[in-house]
Amino acid sequence: MLSKTHSKYIQSLHHKKFRDADNVFIAEGNKVVPELVQSKRFVCMEILGTKEWLQQHEVSLRKYYDGPLTEIETFELEKISALSTPNQVLAIFKKAEAAPAIIDKKISIVLDTIQDPGNLGTIIRTADWFGIENIICSANCTEMYNPKVAQSTMGSLGRVNITYVNLPTWLAQQEISLYAAALDGKPVQQFRNIKEGLLIIGNESKGISKEIMEMVTEKITIPKTGEAESLNAAVATGIILSHIV
Amino acid sequence: MLSKTHSKYIQSLHHKKFRDADNVFIAEGNKVVPELVQSKRFVCMEILGTKEWLQQHEVSLRKYYDGPLTEIETFELEKISALSTPNQVLAIFKKAEAAPAIIDKKISIVLDTIQDPGNLGTIIRTADWFGIENIICSANCTEMYNPKVAQSTMGSLGRVNITYVNLPTWLAQQEISLYAAALDGKPVQQFRNIKEGLLIIGNESKGISKEIMEMVTEKITIPKTGEAESLNAAVATGIILSHIV
Numbered sequence: 001m002l003s004k005t006h007s008k009y010i011q012s013l014h015h016k017k018f019r020d021a022d023n024v025f026i027a028e029g030n031k032v033v034p035e036l037v038q039s040k041r042f043v044c045m046e047i048l049g050t051k052e053w054l055q056q057h058e059v060s061l062r063k064y065y066d067g068p069l070t071e072i073e074t075f076e077l078e079k080i081s082a083l084s085t086p087n088q089v090l091a092i093f094k095k096a097e098a099a100p101a102i103i104d105k106k107i108s109i110v111l112d113t114i115q116d117p118g119n120l121g122t123i124i125r126t127a128d129w130f131g132i133e134n135i136i137c138s139a140n141c142t143e144m145y146n147p148k149v150a151q152s153t154m155g156s157l158g159r160v161n162i163t164y165v166n167l168p169t170w171l172a173q174q175e176i177s178l179y180a181a182a183l184d185g186k187p188v189q190q191f192r193n194i195k196e197g198l199l200i201i202g203n204e205s206k207g208i209s210k211e212i213m214e215m216v217t218e219k220i221t222i223p224k225t226g227e228a229e230s231l232n233a234a235v236a237t238g239i240i241l242s243h244i245v
Numbered sequence: 246m247l248s249k250t251h252s253k254y255i256q257s258l259h260h261k262k263f264r265d266a267d268n269v270f271i272a273e274g275n276k277v278v279p280e281l282v283q284s285k286r287f288v289c290m291e292i293l294g295t296k297e298w299l300q301q302h303e304v305s306l307r308k309y310y311d312g313p314l315t316e317i318e319t320f321e322l323e324k325i326s327a328l329s330t331p332n333q334v335l336a337i338f339k340k341a342e343a344a345p346a347i348i349d350k351k352i353s354i355v356l357d358t359i360q361d362p363g364n365l366g367t368i369i370r371t372a373d374w375f376g377i378e379n380i381i382c383s384a385n386c387t388e389m390y391n392p393k394v395a396q397s398t399m400g401s402l403g404r405v406n407i408t409y410v411n412l413p414t415w416l417a418q419q420e421i422s423l424y425a426a427a428l429d430g431k432p433v434q435q436f437r438n439i440k441e442g443l444l445i446i447g448n449e450s451k452g453i454s455k456e457i458m459e460m461v462t463e464k465i466t467i468p469k470t471g472e473a474e475s476l477n478a479a480v481a482t483g484i485i486l487s488h489i490v
Contacts, residue, residue: 122477131471226376228401232367238480239487
């Protein structure tokens with residue numbers, strides 16, 4: 001049985017203000033929680049799961065984690081969950097400091113004002129698939145510790161280094177090729193085997209800001225044969241990476 | 246001022262049961278509503294918008310639509326909206342019968358048990374980008390008229406023909422190559438300039454069902470260089486289309 005105070009505390013972590021105050025975040029679900037525990041990037045503070053789930057996962061979790069395993073009822077999980085369909089387990093993790101982004105001799109992703117948490121999470125997951133180690137976010141990107149981000153990364157949050165920076169200032173300091181996803185560039189099929197560079201993805205409706213677009217080395221376009229006005233930011237990221245990596 | 250009855254009626258359309266009863270659905274947002282009105286695929290029944298939005302769009306909407314334009318306050322829109330951040334306008338449309346899917350001499354998409362409305366919407370948008378005319382969904386895919394689907398298609402719902410079928414039975418009747426997105430196939434880079442076929446995308450966690458996998462001509466894999474267990478279904482669809490189209 002979860003105390004009222006503890007339940008309220010976890011609910012408070014749905015909000016950035018309270019996550020920031022305690023320097024923690026929550027993650028949920030059968031795939032996400034074990035992956036984040038294993039990744040060791042984030043120190044796990046508590047795992048709250050249904051009896052059945054905890055029984056099934058205790059042995060494997062204990063290899064990486066020796067904190068509290070709190071048994072809760074499904075109705076209690078529904079109360080503390082940030083998801084519309086809660087999924088057997090929720091965990092609290094300490095946030096981690098981003099490591100300095102080392103971008104030499106590899107491809108990294110730069111996000112300019114990505115606002116949708118589901119998009120950020122899916123971009124992190126896609127980056128992880130393609131072995132991208134660093135994502136550099138503009139300061140006004142959605143927060144990586146939003147519960148919906150953790151959810152849509154499907155565990156990749158523990159494997160990609162995510163840094164928030166003042167983007168124009170930071171980009172101005174880099175001596176590396178800048179590739180922008182844009183509607184008026186060269187076809188993505190012309191970019192092959194790129195070994196080093198930053199791939200810049202812009203805001204969901206406004207694209208890349210003018211200030212940043214002016215710094216760009218090359219614009220990359222995904223040729224369109226149909227009618228849609230644009231592609232989803234995460235889909236565009238995946239397509240470009242699949243061609244240039 | 247929206248009557249209580251009318252407000253409740255629109256709220257009821259967040260649920261499939263009531264959408265089915267009246268054969269209508271709702272769509273929202275500054276991009277989505279005008280695109281669906283213009284597409285003429287769905288008959289628009291009513292547009293409810295803020296005063297400012299209606300003033301700005303009345304002339305262009307009236308080229309395609311002569312039904313009611315209902316002025317509502319922001320707090321009323323918040324009540325009837327199915328979105329977490331409502332966006333100036335909501336409209337009610339009649340559902341449309343799917344046209345028979347003509348799949349000869351082109352690439353079409355087949356979805357096996359796609360459950361997340363955001364994924365379905367993003368797949369429809371991606372299909373529209375690549376000029377795919379038909380999406381064939383298994384009967385247990387999420388419903389195309391879910392408000393979150395319309396939202397994430399960003400208007401493409403009016404341009405792609407979406408049919409729900411008994412998938413194993415339907416596939417067994419087709420004499421065309423079946424390409425499955427799978428983790429154990431040939432690299433996507435080996436598939437170029439495919440002119441005809443069905444691209445099958447499987448469920449978010451279980452992939453393509455065994456029964457359907459047994460009918461497949463070729464399995465297509467997106468080579469992985471990192472650690473993520475899988476890619477988001479919409480991202481995978483976009484990547485494969487960008488290589489094979």
